[in-house]
Amino acid sequence: MAVTDISIYICCQSLSSTAEYDQHMARWEPDSRGRLERAALVLYAERGFENTTVAEIAARAGLTERTFFRHFADKREVLFWGAEALQALLVSAVEDAPESASPIEAIISALEATGPLFEERRDSARQRQRVINANTELRERELIKLASLASALADALRRRGVPDPAATLTAEAGIAVFRVAFARWVSDNGSRGLPHYIQESLGELQTVTAGRSAAAPAPAVT
């Protein structure tokens, strides 16, 4: 399904709210969270999310189950633990946008600012997307996380004084743009960054909502 087949990679370690804890742990288990995450993604891809156990993930990472549960509540959280931190980042970017920024400018700039965070993890993002696409429950979970993100962004716009329904519509439009842009960025083997695709998708959304067919060339002036 087009609506749910785009998974936003939100497992950035750089977004971790437990960074200090990780630093402490790293003294005797260097990068244990990253090792568990990489092991989980490989196993989910190899045998399917539903057929993978926490014990197998821990073993593949060369760590104990106890260590797994220090980092993640369950095997699903490996795929979704960064969502809250990503949301907090986007919300504060919207709140901090210059007063002169229009609602859509505030949302789009916030989304573009995630570019560097995602840039170095394109391969993991692709792996995660495949895992999520293959599992209905995970696709639904992703959808709910994105809806929650849209809702939080609409709230942030309201705090900037944007009335409804403009706040809701702008946030929804921003998330639609982000999802399309993210899918293109993940599947692109070239060197263009996420912000390029965000701008491109925003342009497409402006074209389609304005009622002109994106497929049809402009009529020649006679």
Added chain:
Amino acid sequence: MAVTDISIYICCQSLSSTAEYDQHMARWEPDSRGRLERAALVLYAERGFENTTVAEIAARAGLTERTFFRHFADKREVLFWGAEALQALLVSAVEDAPESASPIEAIISALEATGPLFEERRDSARQRQRVINANTELRERELIKLASLASALADALRRRGVPDPAATLTAEAGIAVFRVAFARWVSDNGSRGLPHYIQESLGELQTVTAGRSAAAPAPAVT
């Protein structure tokens, strides 16, 4: 949450794919589906969806549990059974739109065409919305149904030759417009129909995506 607090009323009897069966049943249980639905909505509102049993719904409607299960698989289906028929209706409206219609015109006309179906059931729609808003699981189910609808509409646009990402973005934009319009229509005590709110919300979406602030007046020409 703004994203999930808008429930689309999709329990229209006129959309029933089991209309013939209903007609047959009606000989000895007139309008049993409608009676069960009304009884369920009242009970869900009074004591909460999770605290209502099928036995209670049947009793309130003056019918048996067996009759309930002839019409609905479970108590959740009372709220969602019309979704498939609504989707089929919208998809065929998009496919049948004139060739000259732009993608957004095809989607918006299809959505507007649901107006008469919903018009006579505004009260039930309001009741259903309150029930769904009060329950996380129902809000998530509603979200998934709407995502599935957006996906089906994007597919219908692709069959009209609309390329991606225009197809995806147009369908998503249409659903965002519909949700906002529907919420306004449901909460409006006046006489304006759903199509009025659809046009109004489309106008707002066009304004916000074009980057102009809906809140700010246009600068005076000096």
